[in-house]
Amino acid sequence: xxxxxxxxxxxxxxxxxFCDARRSEERASVAGSAVVRKGIDEAxxxxxxxxxxxxxxxxxxxxxxxxxxYAARAGAxxxxxxxxxxxxxxxxxxxxxxxxxAVARVHVPAWxxxxxxxxxxxGGFAAMxxxxxxLVAAGIELELSVPIVRxxxxxxxxxxxxxxxxxxxxxxxxxxxxxxSPQPDALLPLADAAAVAEELxxxxxxxxxxxxxxxxxxxxxxxxxxxxHVAHMYSMTPGGTERPRYARDDDCAGxxxxxxxxxxxxxxxxxxxxxxxxxxxxxxxVISTVNEQIERELVAREITRGPNGAVLPVHTVRVNFHCNQxxxxxxxxxxxxxxxxxxxxxxxxxxSRAGGQLALSxxxxxxNPRLVEYVKLGVDNGAxxxxxxTNAIRLGDAALVRQLVDAGLTHALVSLHASNADISDAxxxxxxxxxxxxxxxxxxxxxxxxxxxxxxxCEANRLDFPRYVDLVSSRWPTLGITVSFVAxxxxxxxxxxxxxxxxxxxxxxxxxxxxxxSAVGIRVCGFESMCGVPLCLVPHDMDRHADLAALPDGIDxxxxxxxxxxxxxALEAKCYGLRRGYAALHGWDELRPVTA
Numbered sequence: 103x104x105x106x107x108x109x110x111x112x113x114x115x116x117x118x119x120f121c122d123a124r125r126s127e128e129r130a131s132v133a134g135s136a137v138v139r140k141g142i143d144e145a146x147x148x149x150x151x152x153x154x155x156x157x158x159x160x161x162x163x164x165x166x167x168x169x170x171x172y173a174a175r176a177g178a179x180x181x182x183x184x185x186x187x188x189x190x191x192x193x194x195x196x197x198x199x200x201x202x203x204a205v206a207r208v209h210v211p212a213w214x215x216x217x218x219x220x221x222x223x224x225g226g227f228a229a230m231x232x233x234x235x236x237l238v239a240a241g242i243e244l245e246l247s248v249p250i251v252r253x254x255x256x257x258x259x260x261x262x263x264x265x266x267x268x269x270x271x272x273x274x275x276x277x278x279x280x281x282x283s284p285q286p287d288a289l290l291p292l293a294d295a296a297a298v299a300e301e302l303x304x305x306x307x308x309x310x311x312x313x314x315x316x317x318x319x320x321x322x323x324x325x326x327x328x329x330x331h332v333a334h335m336y337s338m339t340p341g342g343t344e345r346p347r348y349a350r351d352d353d354c355a356g357x358x359x360x361x362x363x364x365x366x367x368x369x370x371x372x373x374x375x376x377x378x379x380x381x382x383x384x385x386x387x388v389i390s391t392v393n394e395q396i397e398r399e400l401v402a403r404e405i406t407r408g409p410n411g412a413v414l415p416v417h418t419v420r421v422n423f424h425c426n427q428x429x430x431x432x433x434x435x436x437x438x439x440x441x442x443x444x445x446x447x448x449x450x451x452x453x454s455r456a457g458g459q460l461a462l463s464x465x466x467x468x469x470n471p472r473l474v475e476y477v478k479l480g481v482d483n484g485a486x487x488x489x490x491x492t493n494a495i496r497l498g499d500a501a502l503v504r505q506l507v508d509a510g511l512t513h514a515l516v517s518l519h520a521s522n523a524d525i526s527d528a529x530x531x532x533x534x535x536x537x538x539x540x541x542x543x544x545x546x547x548x549x550x551x552x553x554x555x556x557x558x559x560c561e562a563n564r565l566d567f568p569r570y571v572d573l574v575s576s577r578w579p580t581l582g583i584t585v586s587f588v589a590x591x592x593x594x595x596x597x598x599x600x601x602x603x604x605x606x607x608x609x610x611x612x613x614x615x616x617x618x619x620s621a622v623g624i625r626v627c628g629f630e631s632m633c634g635v636p637l638c639l640v641p642h643d644m645d646r647h648a649d650l651a652a653l654p655d656g657i658d659x660x661x662x663x664x665x666x667x668x669x670x671x672a673l674e675a676k677c678y679g680l681r682r683g684y685a686a687l688h689g690w691d692e693l694r695p696v697t698a
Contacts, residue, residue: 170203184209320348343365407630417459487512488513571619665679
């Protein structure tokens with residue numbers, strides 16, 4: 103067990119009709135100080151390093167700070183409290199922060215005074231809002247816990263935009279789907295609640311807000327009419343099949359996440375949509391614990407090679423993982439929460455103090471409110487270049503662009519994968535975002551930043567590159583183009599012909615686009631990178647690639663192979679070779695060794 107919940111009490115100053123945890127009086131067998139401490143000890147002994155203190159309403163306890171401090175000293179690495187925040191003022195928030203509280207998960211059934219009718223606490227929303235400000239001022243990370251029930255069915259989807267309008271630093275919306283209640287009529291049928299959750303997820307993506315499901319009220323992904331729309335809200339791990347009052351049936355036998363799902367809640371009927379697509383299995387899953395996967399993906403350590411033989415370290419630091427697009431070839435685990443701020447800063451300092459190149463990426467990095475600070479941190483500590491890897495959706499805001507430039511940003515690499523909205527929006531699975539990216543590029547083109555657009559060849563756009571060059575040359579003639587090829591670099595990317603074309607199917611359009619770019623003076627690069635193509639297939643600038651430095655041993659982490667034709671190639675030491683995923687799908691008969 104890596105995370106655990108400990109109940110601190112059972113009374114509450116709110117009286118939500120759907121709540122199945124609230125009692126009118128405390129029981130010593132649950133709320134006694136020795137009992138709570140014993141629960142903490144048992145959780146830590148069982149392996150928990152993340153601890154959530156819950157209730158009832160934990161802040162009704164006068165000794166809550168002492169309990170937090172006890173948990174910290176017992177070995178809990180990260181402590182959260184689930185609260186309605188209505189009883190928290192500045193002094194209480196500072197006391198909890200000093201005791202070691204990292205996260206406050208605040209109950210928000212609606213954003214506005216409509217919440218008071220649901221919590222049956224007149225003035226409760228105003229009190230919660232003041233408590234939230236106190237928590238933020240004390241440096242405690244803020245999450246909002248959003249239940250979906252009958253009383254707030256028409257209010258929930260409004261929450262992301264209303265919260266974003268107040269510029270609160272919300273780390274995540276945590277969606278709660280109650281399935282049992284002492285008042286069953288207070289709940290929505292699960293199919294209806296799932297539809298509301300999908301809409302909430304879409305609205306959260308529109309404003310760049312992380313959203314995930316509460317693990318304590320687990321609802322299987324098959325409950326959702328379109329599971330891919332909520333896949334980023336799950337973090338399922340193999341072996342997670344045991345949960346009281348859940349059971350598997352015949353439909354579960356053919357589901358690809360049956361090895362990590364406890365099944366369906368007993369006595370709850372709903373339409374089923376079992377997971378049959380392997381890509382969905384990958385999108386729903388984490389390999390191990392959430393923290394271990396965050397640590398694994400936080401930093402990509404690579405190199406860049408100039409034509410003069412220079413080699414520089416390049417570290418790509420993922421300042422968050424969530425994104426306001428959902429590209430089908432994305433290799434990032436977009437369902438992960440952001441890493442701790444301290445870990446992000448340490449990763450930035452590592453490459454900056456070495457005089458390397460810093461790339462700030464995601465997910466979508468502009469969704470992190472500290473992005474400008476991170477740029478400045480890299481610049482102030484010696485980074486040779488600071489690049490922002492972004493889809494530019496939020497960079498239509500000229501003020502944000504100016505802040506990034508003033509902080510010292512030097513480069514921007516903007517993902518734009520097609521010449522028109524129809525192809526682009528299909529790839530990104532985020533209709534309407536093509537036009538927003540174009541608007542962001544319009545703003546970037548007005549600055550001194552060295553900006554390139556990144557075109558990732560996949561099956562959906564493999565013929566579009568010549569038209570793409572026409573768009574760039576006519577609208578942003580000072581920009582460069584980076585060419586990439588869809589990469590099965592993690593288990594998240596589908597290794598299918600429907601996603602990954604053969605190089606030979608891409609090269610004609612690539613050649614035509616390169617000719618057009620050359621004619622108008624637009625530089626196209628990226629071939630020599632991990633995400634390019636084998637150098638023997640590059641149609642131009644072969645002399646430039648011959649001058650590249652040889653690759654250090656092991657730089658690819660074992661992801662590439664060099665089949666027999668590579669042994670006869672003059673560029674073998676300078677070329678990554680062929681990705682194993684590509685070779686498994688298409689073989690290597692397209693390779694043409696360079697002999698001179």
